Each structure stands twice: as C-alpha cells, then as structure tokens.
Amino acid sequence: MSSLREECGVFGVFGNETQNVASTTYYGLFALQHRGQESCGIVVNDDGVFNYYKDAGLVNDVFTPEILDELGEGNMAIGHVRYGTTGKSDRLNSQPIVVNHHKGRMALAHNGNLVNSHELRQELEAEGSIFHTTSDTEVISYIITKERIKSDSIEEAIDSAMDKLIGAYSLVIMSPSKLIAVRDELGMRPLCYGQKEDGTYIIASETCALDAVSAKYVREIEPGEIVIFEKDGVRSIKDHCNKQPQKLCIFEYIYFARPDSVVEGMSVHEARLKAGACLAMEHPVQADVVIGVPDSGLDAAIGYSRQSGIPYGIGFIKNKYIGRTFIAPGQKAREDKVRIKLNVVADTVRGKRVVLVDDSIVRGTTCARIVKLLREAGAKEVHMRSSAPPFINPCYYGTDIDSKENLIACKHSIPEIEKIIGVESLGYLDVNHLNMLIGKAPGEGYCHACFSGEYPTEQPSSAIKNKFEKKISEKEEN
Template sequence: MSSLHEECGVFGIFGTQTQDVAHTAYYGLFALQHRGQESCGIVVNDDGVFADHRDSGLVNDVFTPQTLESLGQGQMAVGHVRYSTTGGNERLNSQPIVVNHHKGRMALAHNGNLVNSYELRTELELQGSIFHTTSDTEVISYIITKERIHSGSIEEAVNKAIDKLEGAFSLVIMSPAKLIAVRDENGFRPLCYGVRDDGTYIVASETCALDAVGARYVRDIDPGEILVFSREGIQSIRDHCDKAPHKICIFEYLYFARPDSVIEGKSVHAARVAAGTCLAMEYPIQADVVIGVPDSGLDAALGYSRQTGIPYGIGFIKNKYIARTFIAPGQKAREDKVRIKLNVISETVRGKRVVLVDDSIVRGTTCARIVKLLREAGATEVHMMSSAPAFTNPCYYGTDIDSRENLIACRYSVDEIADVIGADSVGFLNIDHLNLLIGTAPGEGFCDGCFSGRYATAIPSDGDKNRFERKISSRE
C-alpha cells in the first residue's frame, strides 16, 4: 500500500437496438472503480442525440437512480472513471469529454498519459484553440476534431491523429453512429472487448467489467489498432500496428488491475501469485505466518506461503467504505486514511514472526504505519516484502510516480529502508524476474521504466513529467 495514484478506466457499449445502456455503463464503471475514484461520467447516445452526466466522486455517489433515469435509453454509451495524471482533479476535468462540431458530436474517454501534451496544446492554442480543461484528454479531442475537418470519416481522423500522439492512450470514442476503440502503438494500457448474447458489444479497460455486464470476452485490442463498431459490423484498422515494441505496463499486473481480470491472456491473480513465489525463492525467511496487505498484496502473499510452506493468515480487516489511500490529496490525509482503513487481527500476529507482503514500497510512509500497527498488535518480527521491484524512476505513462527525490529506494539502501519503516528486513522483487510473471522473454513485452529507467518512448527533455500541468497553471 504505497499511496500511488491510480490509472483511469474506460467503458463503451455498442448495440443496434435501443436499450438501457446507462445502467449497463454504470455496472461496468462500478467494476472499474478501482482504476479511478476521483470522478466519473457517462454519455448516452440515442440515435445521435447525446445525454451526459459527469461529476466528482465515486460511481454510486455520482449516479443515483434518478440520474441514470435522466440519461434515458439509447444504442450506445461511453463511460469513464478517473484519477488525474495530467490535469487537476477539478470537476471540469471529469470525463468523457463531449465535443460539438459541425462534422458531428463526439464523446471521448481516455486512459493513459501523453508525453507531448504541452507541445501539442501550445501548438493548438497558437492556432486559435481555446481549452476549457487542463487534461491531456482535451488535447486528444482537439487533435481528432482538427483532423476530422479534412477526413471522410471519424475513424480516418482518428487514424491521422495517432501520428501526432506520443505516450500512453487507450481510448473509447463515440460518434453519432459509431463506437471506436483505440490503443497506442506500444499498448501501455489494457483495452479489450466482448459481446453479449443479444449482440451488444462492450469495450472496457479490463475483463472484470465485461463479466459485470454479462459479456463474453472476445479479445484484447492490439497495440496500435483502431477497432470500429458500426451497423455495418466491426472494422479493424491496423495501420499503426507492429510499429513499436509491445510494452504493456507491468504494474497493471502487480497493482492496478483487479485480480479477477485477464490482461492479454494472462491472469492478474496468477501473475501476483508468481510474484510472491519469486519473492519466497529470493528471500527465504524463518517466520510463523505470511500475511498480505489488502487488496493487491494478498495474492502475492499466497504465493509466498505456498512456496515456503509458512502458513498463510488473514492479518488485516479492511474497511470497505474507505477509498484507496492514494485518493487522499496530502500526506497527512493519506496517513489518517491508513489509520481508519486497516485494522490488524491480533490473533493472527501476536507473538509471531510475520512476513508482510505488499504490492510495492514507494515513499515508505504508509508501509511504516502498517509495520507499526503490526508491532502494536504483538508481532515479534516483521519482514516487509514488496511484490514489485524498487521504484527508482518517474513514470511518464500514467502512474503518479513523479520524481526520484520522493522515492525511498533512491534515498536509502535496502537495509536503511528497513530501518526507516521499522521492519526487521525488506525485500524487493528482482527486476530480472518480472518476465516470469507473464511468461515473456526477459525484458520483452512489457514496460518497466519506473523500475529500470528504460523508457519505450521519448520523454520530456527536462525530465519533468508534470510540466504540462505546472506550465499551464502558471500562465492561467
């Protein structure tokens, strides 16, 4: 539990018959709530007439029965849950973004982060564009709209727009007659689609959202692919496929995705169990019980327990009504949330040597608090295991790992980290073992830039991943 900022989640529905797409989108977004808890939105399309509602807050707070009823029925819908990676958390930055244009309306939902947002926005502003938000999603919408002027179709405009976008983007775009799913050339962020028995197609960030609405998984959108759903059928545009190495974010498997999701044919649950198995082989510790930090540390703890034979125990009870700790806007607030979010089951740890498994150690403050809770509950030893390697670099593709000076692994050795967080020992997953989690060749098929410093794209020359928001804010 490392106070990391989450990704975003996107969801889309395409059908040929009028139906209650608003409620379907609601259930899909509810399944994706773990990917973003700052704001959410749904846009419903009824024969080209758009109805939308967006606001700050959780899905079940923003969408009351009355709100869903007001959206009406339709044939298509696009939904989004958000945590800000570029742009602030104000309500105006909630998605999907709706664009009104003489070529037709468009709704767009985005998961990812552009590395050239500032350059694109500056260029557009100098050409007369006026921005209403500080998110890079609006930049994408302007690029597509600009290309739409000289294109015969919206998918042609999207195809041209991709040439200008650098970084991570999984998009769901809705026009009056089409639903379009887009994934960047590297495939940093997941995106898949499925179909229900009635022929309705569903696009979502994760397969758990397909399950939630009764859709059968068909396949993942390929990196660089544009998939168009229309009354004429499904069209795959592959002009941008196979142009860049495949680089799915490995942290999707370690933390972001729900354990019941399958990403690119790989079970998230199985990947986390494998991480725990690797940890057990790297750090064989004499202990009495293995526990995990809910929720994303539980599967890895199970893997550690199975490999070592040390009994697995339930060490914490999680308050289900408290959002993930990264939602809290400041460090003091994050620490306050930890205090009320987790409670130790003393019976599990009292008088015992404990192996504590979590998904990562980022800044160290949350881990220190958890270790302290275990000490207070009577644990005689606490050995902290991270199912991710040590974070030593910022992420430019949508994860809020913003600067090296805030990363504990950049400031201290492993032994020093143990002292800082109050643990008897600390272990990190070996970066060379990441491929074992998803069955690829070493270093291939995934992005580990936040661990290794090896990035798949160009990064800002000044290394400032937040310069988009910082520079925009300084001149407004």
Template sequence: MSIHEECGVFGAIAKTNLDIGNLVYYGLYALQHRGQESCGIVVNDDGVFTSHKDLGLVGEVFGGGALSALPQGKIAVGHVRYGTTGGNNRNNCQPIEVNHQKGRMAIAHNGNLSNTAELRDSLELSGAIFHTTSDTETIAYLVTKERLHSGSIEEAVSRALPSLEGAYSLVLMSPQKLILVRDPHGFRPLCFGKTADGIYVAASESAALSAVGAEFIRDVAPGEIVVFDGENVVSRTEHCNKKPKKLCAFEYIYFSRPDSVIDGISVHKARFRAGEILAERRPADADIVFGVPDSGLDAALGFSHLSGIPYTIGLIKNKYIGRTFISPGQSTRIDQVNIKLSAIVDNVKGKRVVLVDDSIVRGTTSGRIVKLLRDAGAKEIHMRISSPPFLHPCYYGTDIDSEGNLIACKYTVDEIAERIGADSLGYLSVENLSEMIGNRSYCSACFDGDYPTAIPSDTRKDRFEQKLSVKSGADNLREGLLP
C-alpha cells in the same frame, strides 16, 4: 504516499435503443478501483448526446435519480478517473465531449501522453482554446482537426495517431459509431466482448465485461483501431507492429483486478507467481504469511504456497473508506492507516510475520503498517514487496513522481528496512519481472529507467494548472474582479 489507480474506460453499442446507460454504469462499477476521483457517462440517442459527470464515486455521482435521468440510446461511453495530469476538478471529468460541424464526439481516455506540452503549445498557437488541463482534450482537438480532411471519424483518428506519444487506450463515440484505440506500444489494456443479446461492450479490463454479462472476445492489439457501427466490426491495423509492445508491468502488480486477464495473462496468476519468486529468492523464517489488502493478498498466497509457511489473515481493510474520506486536519492524532487497516491480534501476537505488499513509495505508509503490527504484538516482521524498487518517475499514467520523493533513491534496502521498522525487507528484482509475467513485452521504466519514448520536455505534474491559473488571473484583472 501510495500508488494511485489509473483511469478506467467503458463503452457499449447496441442495434436498438435500450437503457444503455445502465449497462455502462455497472461496467464503471467494476472498474471503480482504477479511478475514484470522478466519473461520467455520455449516452447517444440517435445523434443527441446526453451526459452526466461529476466528482466522486460511481454510486455517488449517479445516485439520486441521475442514472434514471439518462435517456435510452444505442451507444454510450463511460469513464472513471484518477488524474496523473490535470487537476481534480469538475472540468476534467470525462468523457470529454466535442460539438463540431463535422459531427459530435465523446472520448474517454486511459493513459498519459508524454508529448502533451508540445502538442498543446502548437494547438494554442493555431487558435485552440483549452477548457481543461487533461491531455484527453488534446487528443480530442487533434482528432477534430483531422476530421476536416477525412471522410470518416475512424480515418481522422488514424491520421491523428502519429502525433501522439505515450500511453492511450481510447473509447470514442460518434453519432453512429463506437471506436476503440490502443497506442502502438500497448501501455494500457483494452478489450471487448459481446452480450448474449448482441450488445458489443469494451472495457479497460476483462473483469468489467464479465460484470455486465458479456463474453470476452479479445484484447485490442497495440496500435489497432476497432470500429463498431451496430452491425459490423472493422479492424484497422495500419499502426500495428510499428513499435515494441510495452504493457505497463504495474498492471499485473497492482492496478488491475486479480480476476482480469490482460493480453492472455491472468493477473491473479502473475501476482501469485511473484509471491513464489519472493519465497524462493527472498526467503524468511517465519510462522505466518499474509498480505496487505487488497493487492498484496495474491502474492502472499504464492509466498505461502512455495515456502510452506501457513497463510492467514493478519490485516482487515475498512472497505467503506474511499477517496471521499476526509481527514479532520493535520492536527489530528488519529493515524489514517489505523482507520483504513486493523490487525487481527489473535493471529499476529507473538508471531514471526511475513508481510507482503505490492510496493513502497516514500515508506511512510509501510512504516505505519509495520507499527500497527508491532502494537498488535508481532514478534518479527519480514516485509516482502512484489515489485522492484521505484527508482524513476513514470510518464505514461502511473502516479510515480520525481526521484526526490522515492525512498529507494535515497537509501539501501537494509536502510529502508530500518526506517520502516521491519526486521528484514526483500523486493522482487527487475530480472524477476519476466518470470512473473511470462514474457518481456512490458514497460519497466519506473524500475530501471528504460523509457520506450522520449522523456517529456516539461515534467511538472501541475504545468497546465499553473498556465490556466495565470490566464484566469489576467482575465479577472481585466474585468475588474481582482484588486
């Protein structure tokens, strides 16, 4: 098991009609690393919403004429998904659309609510019928409910926010407006910029702004609501500074692109610094240093820089393998790590190696990579990890499950090294995170158990799938579709 990406959100608003779906398409391409299960775009053409969503990568979903079939428009929102709650099916593809007498709405969400179960139960008891297992639909219901008592869409959003707990960075579209929302803790990143021809764009990461030729303006502040209407930009701050800032530390360690800057901090520099800290605090006597592609590369450079051990390329990643890669089945003797990674034998044979990676979850993948290097002739393998050990599950969108699936909950560092076949193993410590990031305004609950919000009452990942499955079976039985 490896840590999976988050979701990525993107939005754009222009003063006149144009091929705005194309702009969002390229923005989603730049965010593909954040979600590879599904994607979607909704285009707003003078209040008429046209969407295309499906399972797969951006290039797959919008190939074959699907992108050119989207109309011109002034506003559009897009989403790439990896689901930490909600099953991998087409119903859960985002953006989610709502057609209501108070106006249409499309919403794209990055994060995970920690009180979804309670909210869904309350909404269902009041008559709501859910069509997906995504917590994004819960947010959409709450905003729609508040629109009955609000004079504007942004007022409805503001009224809904106190009910939400956990992580949410939202890009929301109404017939006339594009709205950005970041939760009061700021768990997930969100920023916006502007192109030379006056189009405002919003994205999960600054790298996506650069990809479409937009100049970065600023990050959305925790708790802030930013409203664009094509002419003006309005910031609402009534929910700001209510809670301590807790950006997910793993955004710097793994999730975000190294060329992104989040809340003023370069992701590349943070990872480089992590490698320097490892070299200083967890040194190794070795001949070469290299990282596991891609998220271990920057930390490996930092380790090499501080230690003086030469940096080289030891592993090559097959960049054509995405989440659509299908294994022939459990009976196959081909190790999928060998399909995804290969060693450069001339660089590692007979060498003492420092291997840098971003994390160890169950240890299975790490063990296979170590074996791959042993088979290539590596003399010694000293593994260094640019994060602390995972000891607790995450309830804010990172796919870190129960303690029973985490190797660091069962074994000591030396025992983990023995199990994965490494000569030594060293982690970044929890105390080193502030040194790596440059501040203490981050969430490290998966490492230290210090949760910023209450732990959910129901922590099962598949709780909503099971609920819908039971309902579906009962409906089919009533309709005579089941024996």
C-alpha cells in the same frame, strides 16, 4: 506530487437497438472503480443526441437512480472513472469529454498519458485552441477534431491523429453513429472487448467489467489498432499495428488491475501468485505466518506462503468503503486513509514472526504506518516483502510517479529503508524476474521503466512541462 498523470478506467456499449445503456455502463464502471475514485462520467447516445453527466465522486454516489433515468436510453454509451494528481479534483476535469464541431459531436474517454502532451498543447493554443481542463485527454480530442475537418470519417481522423500522439493511450470514442476503441502502438494500457448474448458489444479496460455486465470476452484490442463498432458490424484499422514491440505496463499485473481480470491472456491473480513465489525464493526467512496487505498484496502473500511453506494468515480487515491510498492525491490524504482503512487481526500476529507482503513500496509512508499497526498488535518480528522491484524512476505513461523526489528507494539503501519503516528485513522482487510473472522472455511485451529506467519512448521535455504546470498553477490560484 505535482503531475498531470492519471490512471483511469474506460467503458463502452454498442447495441443495434435502443436499450438501457446508461445502466449497463454504470455496472461496468462500478467494476472498474478500483482504477479511479476521484470522478466519473457517462455519455449516452440516443440516435445522435448526446446526454451526459459527470461529477467528482464514486460511481455509486454520482449516479443516483434519478440521474440514470435522466440519461435515458440509447444504443450507445461510454463511461469513465478517473483519478488525477494535479488540478482540482472536480467536475471540470471529469471525463468523458464531449466535443461539438461542424461534422458532428464526439465523446472521448481516455486511460494513459502522453509524453508530448505539453508540446501539442502549445501548438494548439498558438493556433487559437482554448483549453478548459488540465488533462491531456482534451489535447487528444483537439487533435482528432482538427484531423476530422480534413477527413472523410472519424476513424480516418483518429488514424491520422495517432501519427502525432506519443505515449500511452487507450481510448473509447463515440460519434453519432459509431463506437470506436483505440490503443497506442505500444499497447501500454489494457483494452479489450466482448459481446453479450443479445449481440451488444462491450469495450472495457479490464475483463472484470465484461463479467459484470454478462458479456463474453472476445479479444484484446491490439496495440496500434482502431476497432470500429457500427450497425453493419465490427471492423478494424491496423495502420499502426506491429510497428514496435508491445510494452504493456507491468504494474497492471502487480497493482492496478483487479485479480479476477485477465490481461493479454494472463490471469492477474496467477501473475501475483507467481510474484509471491519468486519473493519466497529470492528472500527466504524464518517466520511463523505470512500475511498480505489488502487488496493487491493478498495474492502475492498466498504465493509466498505456498512456496515457502510458512502458513498464510488473515492479518488485516479492510474497510471497503475507503479508496486506495496509492492513488489518493496528496500526502495528508494518504496518511489519513491508512489510519481508517486497515485494522489488524491481532490473534494472527501476536507474538509471531510475520512476513508482510505488499504490492510495492513507493513513498514508504503507507508501509511504515502498516508496520506500526502490526507492532502495536504484538507482532514479534516483521519482515517486509514487496512484489514489485524498487521504484527508482518517474513514470510518464499514467502512473502517479512523476519524479524521483518522493521515491524512498532513490534516497535510501535497503538497510536504511528497513530502519525507516521499522522492519527486521526487507526484500524486493528482482527486476530481472518480472518476466516470470507473465511467462515471457525478460523485457518482452512489457514496460518496466519505473524500475529499470529503460523507457520505450522519448521522455517529455522538462522545460516545457515545468512551464506549462506553472501556468496551470497560477490559473488555479487566481
């Protein structure tokens, strides 16, 4: 798939005293590793001096003890884990981005995707800006820097920049003296903060990262809010709050977030249990065992089992050293990883009618391979259940679904998909029941555009997008 979108994890630390913030950020990023496995980075602020390191690879591989020591101590730091779907998966596109300008340095880490990124980039290039990466994170940094020239403070510049940004963005921004958390007006990507016993503040994409560094959850960053952490305490700017209804990505509950996280007050684990229970009611079947695809399909499988009364079993052992196949760039990479990622527990499925629960069916390649593994292990029947509705639309807000071209549900009917992936029956979660996962009214508080086509913002201009991506492709070839 050709795209500039990414699903990432961001992390920030602010303390009033010098401490080992690099180590704290390392552990926070380790807890967020599921959100991005291509590259990672850390920027440490030591009394206004920025020390940083970023590279392609997993957190544990990139940040050796020697590199963490070289980053040194400070009172602030930000970190990022990334996956991308276009451009080289190298150090150049790693985050955080560090910007130097006459009003001071700035480091920025971003999760999400702008729908007007290409238009903004064209405007900036016409004014003389030179881009070094293919990500819209650099666009955001230029917009903020441009506003900073005419603003009295960095938070004022961010407030002005938000008037120009359309789409999903959860940001952690560091200046020489402040750490700032920012969330788009729709609150499409999660962002929260907590506090440690010594008073140190922690900003993170998910609460599991707060837990990893022994920070107590304080609250979510509100949609449209700018929260400033500085030596005098914490304050916020809410000029962009309550302008629109919240539209948090529902896929955070289904797939992206870790099950031990709490997003907007709702346990991800509980949401997935409810998804499985809904599936059991919507698509009952006579079977002997329910199994889930690790990791994000397991909770839904337990929910299906409890609701249906069919015993739950451990159907797969996962090689935990292999990354997530959905966010692995390139079809060949996905196929290779499936082959070595999962091994069937044959005693669980041999001679049995199996209900196989997964979080979603996007392209169909992964589940077809998994079904084949079950057949080879002796499963008598396989009944596939997806805890997400069919993907039938592109996502413009940070999920790796940039067109209908590779979406199996756009090309085939359910009976055809059953035949393609090799199952006796197939059932998707009803899009009208998504609200039951998080206990809200239908469509209230979440975005489901990839399932319904109901987009909360304007859609990006395909003409400008295609022109831009062609130019980037030509540069990479040269």
